[in-house]
Amino acid sequence: MRTMESENIIEMLHITKEFPGIIANDDITLQLRRGEIHALLGENGAGKSTLMSVLFGLYQPEKGVIKKNGQEVKINNPNDATALGIGMVHQHFKLIEVFTVLDNIILGAETTKMGFLQKKEARAKVEALSERYGLKVDLDAKVEDITVGMQQRVEILKMLYRDNEILIFDEPTAVLTPQEIDELMATMKEFAKEGKSILFISHKLNEIMAVSDRVTVLRKGKYIGTVDAKDTDKQSLSNMMVGRPVQLEVTKKPASPGEPVLDVKGFCVPARGHKRNAVNEVTFQARAGEILCIAGIDGNGQTELVYGLTGLEKSSGGTVTLCGEDISHASIRQRGGNMSHIPEDRHKHGLVLDFTLEQNMVLQRFNEKRFQTAGFINQGAVREYAEQLIEQYDVRSGQGPITVARSMSGGNQQKAIIAREVDREKPLIVAVQPTRGLDVGAIEYIHSQLVAERDKGRAVLLISLELDEVMSLSDRILVMYEGEIVGELDPKQTTVQELGLYMAGAKRMDMTKKEGEGA
Amino acid sequence: MNKQGGSLLQKEGTRTVLASLISIVIGLAVGSVLVLVVGLFSSNLGLASAWEGIRLIFLGLFSTGRDQVGVLTWGFNPRSVGNMLFRATPLILTGLSVSVAFKTGLFNIGAPGQYLMGTMTTLAIALGIPSSALPGPVIWLLAFLSGILAGALWGCIPGLVKSFLNINEVLACIMTNWMAANLVTWFFDGSKFCNTVENTKSGYIYKTSYGLTQVDGAWTYVDGNGVQTAKLGLDKLFPGSQVNGGILIAILIAIGIYILMSKTTLGYQLKACGSNRHAARYAGINDKRNIVLSMAIAGALSGAGAALYCLAGNTEFFWSTYQSLPAEGFNGIPVALLAANSPIGVVFTGCFMSMLNIVGLQLTNLTAYNEYITDVIISVIVYLSAFSLVIKMMLNSRKKDKGLDAAPGAPSPDSPSEPDGSDAVSTEKGGEQA
Numbered sequence: 001m002r003t004m005e006s007e008n009i010i011e012m013l014h015i016t017k018e019f020p021g022i023i024a025n026d027d028i029t030l031q032l033r034r035g036e037i038h039a040l041l042g043e044n045g046a047g048k049s050t051l052m053s054v055l056f057g058l059y060q061p062e063k064g065v066i067k068k069n070g071q072e073v074k075i076n077n078p079n080d081a082t083a084l085g086i087g088m089v090h091q092h093f094k095l096i097e098v099f100t101v102l103d104n105i106i107l108g109a110e111t112t113k114m115g116f117l118q119k120k121e122a123r124a125k126v127e128a129l130s131e132r133y134g135l136k137v138d139l140d141a142k143v144e145d146i147t148v149g150m151q152q153r154v155e156i157l158k159m160l161y162r163d164n165e166i167l168i169f170d171e172p173t174a175v176l177t178p179q180e181i182d183e184l185m186a187t188m189k190e191f192a193k194e195g196k197s198i199l200f201i202s203h204k205l206n207e208i209m210a211v212s213d214r215v216t217v218l219r220k221g222k223y224i225g226t227v228d229a230k231d232t233d234k235q236s237l238s239n240m241m242v243g244r245p246v247q248l249e250v251t252k253k254p255a256s257p258g259e260p261v262l263d264v265k266g267f268c269v270p271a272r273g274h275k276r277n278a279v280n281e282v283t284f285q286a287r288a289g290e291i292l293c294i295a296g297i298d299g300n301g302q303t304e305l306v307y308g309l310t311g312l313e314k315s316s317g318g319t320v321t322l323c324g325e326d327i328s329h330a331s332i333r334q335r336g337g338n339m340s341h342i343p344e345d346r347h348k349h350g351l352v353l354d355f356t357l358e359q360n361m362v363l364q365r366f367n368e369k370r371f372q373t374a375g376f377i378n379q380g381a382v383r384e385y386a387e388q389l390i391e392q393y394d395v396r397s398g399q400g401p402i403t404v405a406r407s408m409s410g411g412n413q414q415k416a417i418i419a420r421e422v423d424r425e426k427p428l429i430v431a432v433q434p435t436r437g438l439d440v441g442a443i444e445y446i447h448s449q450l451v452a453e454r455d456k457g458r459a460v461l462l463i464s465l466e467l468d469e470v471m472s473l474s475d476r477i478l479v480m481y482e483g484e485i486v487g488e489l490d491p492k493q494t495t496v497q498e499l500g501l502y503m504a505g506a507k508r509m510d511m512t513k514k515e516g517e518g519a
Numbered sequence: 520m521n522k523q524g525g526s527l528l529q530k531e532g533t534r535t536v537l538a539s540l541i542s543i544v545i546g547l548a549v550g551s552v553l554v555l556v557v558g559l560f561s562s563n564l565g566l567a568s569a570w571e572g573i574r575l576i577f578l579g580l581f582s583t584g585r586d587q588v589g590v591l592t593w594g595f596n597p598r599s600v601g602n603m604l605f606r607a608t609p610l611i612l613t614g615l616s617v618s619v620a621f622k623t624g625l626f627n628i629g630a631p632g633q634y635l636m637g638t639m640t641t642l643a644i645a646l647g648i649p650s651s652a653l654p655g656p657v658i659w660l661l662a663f664l665s666g667i668l669a670g671a672l673w674g675c676i677p678g679l680v681k682s683f684l685n686i687n688e689v690l691a692c693i694m695t696n697w698m699a700a701n702l703v704t705w706f707f708d709g710s711k712f713c714n715t716v717e718n719t720k721s722g723y724i725y726k727t728s729y730g731l732t733q734v735d736g737a738w739t740y741v742d743g744n745g746v747q748t749a750k751l752g753l754d755k756l757f758p759g760s761q762v763n764g765g766i767l768i769a770i771l772i773a774i775g776i777y778i779l780m781s782k783t784t785l786g787y788q789l790k791a792c793g794s795n796r797h798a799a800r801y802a803g804i805n806d807k808r809n810i811v812l813s814m815a816i817a818g819a820l821s822g823a824g825a826a827l828y829c830l831a832g833n834t835e836f837f838w839s840t841y842q843s844l845p846a847e848g849f850n851g852i853p854v855a856l857l858a859a860n861s862p863i864g865v866v867f868t869g870c871f872m873s874m875l876n877i878v879g880l881q882l883t884n885l886t887a888y889n890e891y892i893t894d895v896i897i898s899v900i901v902y903l904s905a906f907s908l909v910i911k912m913m914l915n916s917r918k919k920d921k922g923l924d925a926a927p928g929a930p931s932p933d934s935p936s937e938p939d940g941s942d943a944v945s946t947e948k949g950g951e952q953a
Contacts, residue, residue, distance in 0.1 A: 312801065333803030341801070349801040354794045363791070363802040372784050379782075 008070075009034045009197050010055070010086075010166055015064035017050055024050040025061070028223045030216055032166065037188055037198045039208040039229070041241055042218035043439030044410055048201050051218070052168055055199075056088050057081040087159030088168040093151050097144040101137050102126060105158050122161075129160045133187055148298070149180040156187070167191060168199045173207055177297055178467060178500035185211045203241070203439065205234040205248075206468070217241055242441050252451045255475035258288035261427050261459035262309075267318035269301070269308035271483075277316060278304035280483040283511070286428065291450060291460040293474030293491075295467070297503050301483035302463045303344060306432050309461075311335045312349075323427055336364055340421035344432035344463070350417045351405045358386035358401035361420050393419035394445070411442035418446055422453055429453055432463040447473055467496055481505045535859040538911035539904075542857065543871065546900030550576050553895060554888065563887050572886055576896065579878030585885060599881070601753070601760020603873045605831065608765040609634070611869035612824030613851025615776050616674075616817040618860040622780060623813035624793030629677055629692030630821045631848025632699035633670040637822030638836060638845075639703045641666035641829045642724055646712045650730035650744045659746040659830060662727070666826025667819045673699060674818015675811055682807035688814070696848075700840045707838035714835070716740060722839060728832035747832020765827035770866055772823060777862040779816075789813050821848065853901040856908075875900070 010032040017025040025047045032038050042048045053059045055066065057075040065072050068084055075081050081088075095104050102119065105126055111118040123139060130137055135153045143151060152172060159167055169188070173181045188198055188211055202208055208215055209229060217224040217240045224240050238246050263285050271278035279301045286292045296302055307313035309320060311332040319328045323338045343349035351360050362371050362382055371378050371385070386401040395415045397403035405413060414434065421429065431450060435443040450473065454460050464470050470477060471491050479487040479502040486508035489499060501507040551573040558569025571591055575582060580603065583594045613630045620627035645662035653661075677691035707713060707724060714720040716729070716739075730744030751764035780786040791799040792809040800806050824847065828834055854872055858864030879893025 310801075331803065332800065336803045343801060348795075348797045350798065352791050352795040352798045355791070359787070363798065366784050366787055375783050375785060377782060377784055377787060 007033055009068065011067040011070075012051070012055060013065050013067065015051065015054055015061045015066075017047075017054055017059055017061045023221050025054070026221045026223075027063075028218065028221075030223075031226075032197050032199060033214075034197055035192055035195045036213040037192050037200055037211050039200045039202060039212035039215045040218065041203060041205075041208060041215050041237060043203065043241055043441070046218040046241075047221040048218055049170065052088065052170060052199070052201060055081070056086060056168065082162055082164070085163065085165040086168065087162060087164030087166065089152065089155040089159065089170060089172055091170045091172075091174065093155055095143045095151060095154060098142060100140050100142055101146065101150075101154050102139040104143055104154055105139075105161050109162050126157060126161060129157055133160070133190060134183075135187065149176055149183075152176070152180075152184070165195070166197050166199070168201070170201045171203075172200070173202070173204060174465075177504050178496050179504060181207065204468075205237055208237070209234060219243055238440050242439065244441075246440050247444055248440075250447045250451065250472045252473075253455065255290045255454065257290040257475070258457065260285040260287050261323060262286040262461065263319075263321040264309070265319045265321075267305070267308060267320060268316045269304040269313055270316045271304065276483075278483050279308060281318070282480075282483075282485055283318075284478055284485060286459040286461050288427065288459050289454055289457050290475040291454050291462055291473055293462040293464055293470050293477045294480055294485075295464060295470045295477050295499060295503060296480035298465050300480045300503075302432075302480055304483075305480070306341075306344065306430060306463060309335075310339065310341050310430060333364075336426075338426050339428045339430060340424045340426040342417055342421050342429065342431040342434050344436075346410075346413055346417055351413060353404075353406040355405055356401065357390070357395070357397055357403045357405055357408070357416060358382050360405050360416060361386045361389055361401075363420065364424065389416075389419040389423055393422075393449075395419055411438050414438060414442065414446065418449055422449060426458070428459045428461065430461045430463075433465060434462070435464075435466070435469060443469075467499065470499070471496060479503055481508070485511055487511075534911055534914045535861070536864075538907045538914055539857045539859065539864075539868070541910050542903040542907040543900060545906075546896065546903045547576055549899045550892075550896030554892065557888070557892065561887075568886055568888075572882060572888055572892075575882050575885065576878060579881040580874050582881045582885065591885065597757040598759040599877050601757025601762035603870060603877050604753075604757070604766045605761040605763065606873035606876055607866075607870040608769045609824035609828040609847045610850055610854050610872050611766075611769040611773060611866055612820050612827065613847055614854030614858065614865040614869050615773055615851075615862055616820035616824070617851040617855035618858065618862060618865055619776060619780070619789075619820065620813060620817040621855060621860045622793050623789045623809065624796065625678075625681070625688050625810065625813055625817070627674070627677075627692060627814065627817045627821075628689055628849075628852070629674065629695050629814075629818070630851045631844035632692070632696035633673045633818040633821035634825045634845050634848040635696075635699040635703045635840060636673040637666035637670040637825030638829055639706055640669035640822075641826040642712060642727065642836060643706075643710070645727040645746055645830060646725055646729065646731060646740070648731070649738070650732050655746045659748070662746065662830060663823070663826045666822045666829070668822070670822015670825065671815045671819035674814040674816075674821070678811035678814030681814075682810040696844055700842075700844055704839055704841040713838065714740075716742070720835065722837055723835040724838050726832055726835055727830050745832070746830065748827065748830050761831065761833055763831055765831060768827060769824075769869075772820070773862045773866050776820070780862065785812075821851070824851075850901075853904040856904040857900075859907070859911075872897070 008031045012028065012030040015025050015028045016023065028047065028051055030051065040048050040051070050059065054061050055075065057077045057080050060076070066075060067073065073084060075084065096107070099107070102123060106122045111121050126139060129135070135157055137150055137153050137157065138146065143154065172184060176184065185207070188200070192198055200212060212229045214226055214228055215232070215237060216226045217237065219241060234248065238248060265283050267279060267282045268277045269279035282305060294302055294305070304313060308315045311330065315328060319326060321327070322335065327335050347353060352363065362385065365371060366377065371381050383401050389395065390400060393415055396412050397408050405416070408416070418434065434446050434450070438446070450460055450462070462474060474491050477489040477491055477494070477499065478485050479489065479499065481503065482505065486505070487502040488509065489502070554572040554576060555569045558564040558566065558572060574591065578593065580599050581593050581596060583592045583596050586592050613634060616630050616633065617627050641662045644665045645658060648658050648661070673695060676695050677688045680686045680691045681688040712724045714723045714725050725740050728745045728747045729740040729742050730746070731738055732741045732744045734741065748763040748765045751767060753762045753764065780790065788799070788804050789809055789812065791802070791804055792806045796806050828847070829836060850872055854865055854868045857868040857871070875893065875897050879890050882888050882893055883890040
């Protein structure tokens with residue numbers, strides 16, 4: 001029955017996976033020990049997801065072998081992976097929204113008798129698992145009605161229900177509140193204690209240091225090394241990941257806020273497809289020379305607030321005053337006169353991906369005298385301007401100004417947008433998750449740019465879901481919960497835990513009173 | 520030299536042209552197989568006829584008939600070339616119409632309707648204004664412009680419906696096509712433009728070379744008294760053909776569209792809306808206005824195609840259109856696809872499509888094959904023109920594979936952003952920032 005018990009439950013040896021034009025994994029070796037939490041750390045595009053897709057049977061490697069318990073195995077598709085006890089929680093959950101939680105958990109692994117579903121048995125098993133690991137879920141709720149945190153617990157239960165012993169978590173904390181992250185970490189440790197082996201993909205150093213036993217670092221598709229978590233620290237991990245010393249903390253002088261640039265009063269924005277407001281009676285001011293951050297869990301009205309402020313969505317009430325001008329009903333172009341906007345979704349709003357870099361650089365400005373004569377685009381001026389921005393903001397691309405935006409890396413696409421928006425030199429910069437999905441090096445750069453703009457006396461309205469970013473970059477924090485502002489905090493005096501309580505709606509300030517005092 | 524050749528192969532444009540050529544060759548090859556199979560299995564044909572048929576498919580444009588012994592003769596055939604250019608004129612313009620819409624992210628399947636509306640107004644103006652009232656060229660110009668205007672207005676309808684009611688332009692286009700087809704029939708049914716002079720031509724509208732003229736106090740249509748597009752010497756170049764100055768106008772319009780789309784702020788806006796409507800809106804570009812404008816331009820081009828075809832003076836319009844839509848409209852789609860939406864490319868693919876028509880005629884005239892086989896070949900090529908995108912993707916991936924192999928061998932002087940180089944650069948820059 002029992003063969004040689006090797007120390008490593010899964011070994012991926014010398015894996016090489018190529019895509020046309022790029023080697024995503026170049027001779028990577030990863031050894032997962034029984035009962036350990038093994039973090040896989042790397043910047044975007046380092047090859048983490050590709051490696052996990054190879055393990056999960058989604059890709060076939062060109063070279064290399066995978067061994068389980070010392071025996072070579074062939075994983076041709078996810079079914080093979082499941083049969084070997086490998087389960088994965090994807091970054092974007094794979095759940096059917098209109099099914100109940102229970103149906104989602106048993107989907108694909110249903111217990112049946114003569115072709116009929118045996119939901120009672122399944123329910124008993126799921127309930128037992130949920131009890132044992134403290135994974136609270138409502139089995140009869142539809143997935144579309146439950147919180148993101150609970151959806152993740154459903155995904156975890158899916159793996160447990162299939163008796164998986166190797167659990168892969170792909171960036172599991174991106175969508176969670178600090179409290180939920182703590183719970184997840186505890187659950188992961190519990191799994192490890194029971195002998196399950198966990199692969200934990202992340203680029204958040206705090207979390208990796210908190211839970212993992214060992215860390216494997218990848219950079220640009222290459223294996224850099226595997227270290228024991230207790231023998232290392234955040235700084236050296238990030239150096240390994242980026243390949244050069246990086247600065248983890250944002251250095252900035254204390255803010256010296258000036259006059260209010262943006263004045264929002266009783267602002268409401270309707271939700272798509274619902275009657276209620278996604279943004280409800282929001283009132284705040286953003287002052288020159290400060291970074292005002294709107295924190296909150298994704299989906300609490302931040303996106304709609306930005307759409308309303310920038311004119312992408314019509315507001316349903318309240319006033320917005322920008323630089324003393326009422327812009328509540330102004331067009332997007334009129335608002336653009338005093339506002340630049342680093343959008344949340346750089347592919348949807350930020351760039352025309354099939355345009356070249358230079359064409360994207362003048363997306364708002366092509367009509368300016370400088371770039372056109374009698375309706376004809378002044379090619380030379382556009383090229384010159386693009387080259388200047390590329391140089392000044394260090395945007396890297398294959399062919400300079402004539403690179404097609406689609407072919408650029410995410411980080412450089414974002415840098416291009418930031419170059420364009422910052423260079424428009426408007427008094428207000430609305431930056432929505434400006435560092436989402438970017439690696440440490442690019443984040444460092446973008447943060448320093450935003451601080452520099454603040455120091456030039458511009459107002460920066462930052463919308464962020466990353467707590468580290470909120471705490472380190474902002475001068476003042478407003479917390480949004482269910483479309484309302486529930487708290488105003490000073491990052492120097494508050495803690496991540498307190499911020500988390502506001503974000504989860506467990507705590508709130510009486511904002512009307514605060515406004516009353518202000519007026 | 521070598522390097523230049525490599526960069527030419529890697530150019531996007533080269534690959535596009537290559538993909539289109541491959542689709543054309545495959546289409547012609549499939550047609551040849553068909554001709555062969557039909558030839559072998561028909562009693563009145565044979566291998567010899569099949570071989571003739573296949574040669575005609577590829578070289579029909581250069582066929583000059585048969586000599587006394589019945590052998591196919593080849594050479595420059597001015598009549599075929601001239602007719603090809605003549606028939607290409609409307610195709611180029613409907614092709615432009617479809618490609619402009621494509622570039623702005625819209626599928627203009629409404630070209631037939633716009634074409635019909637252009638035909639109707641052009642004929643109405645050209646035949647409705649008495650020849651004595653205005654000089655011929657002025658009537659011609661008025662008729663031409665009115666055709667453009669009618670097409671533009673008709674194209675606006677799907678554009679308006681799309682931008683303000685968010686109804687898919689394909690649906691709206693299909694409906695406006697049939698509205699146009701019935702409207703045109705109804706209009707001509709009650710008009711005085713139906714040909715009553717030539718008995719065999721009942722059901723047709725007068726050629727525009729007929730003019731409304733007062734003879735002995737009664738208004739009648741007299742041949743040669745109307746308007747027709749100037750030949751501009753092209754009839755001397757291609758004797759015996761129907762060609763006229765319309766082809767030159769079509770080419771000029773194609774160049775104009777190229778300039779509009781690639782050199783002007785308007786073209787920039789239209790393309791931005793087409794490639795990414797959200798980003799265009801984000802940048803403050805009025806996406807609704809641009810959708811309407813793009814459809815109006817597309818409609819105007821279809822209308823211009825119709826006007827030039829009608830105003831040739833030797834074309835007749837069968838006015839009971841309520842049962843069928845003009846092929847020129849739909850054929851604009853493969854013309855645009857084969858040209859990969861390049862306005863200049865459309866000139867060539869438009870000529871190619873009309874060449875297939877000529878080939879069909881030659882095949883019917885010179886062999887026992889019937890004309891429908893060329894329709895099959897045309898449809899295969901039309902089908903493959905949509906396929907040219909797939910072929911292009913295949914070419915792309917092949918080129919990338921090759922690029923990968925070549926990359927380590929390629930010397931780095933002209934590509935300083937090799938992995939190692941960029942690493943070094945990033946370290947330096949990082950140091951500066953820190």
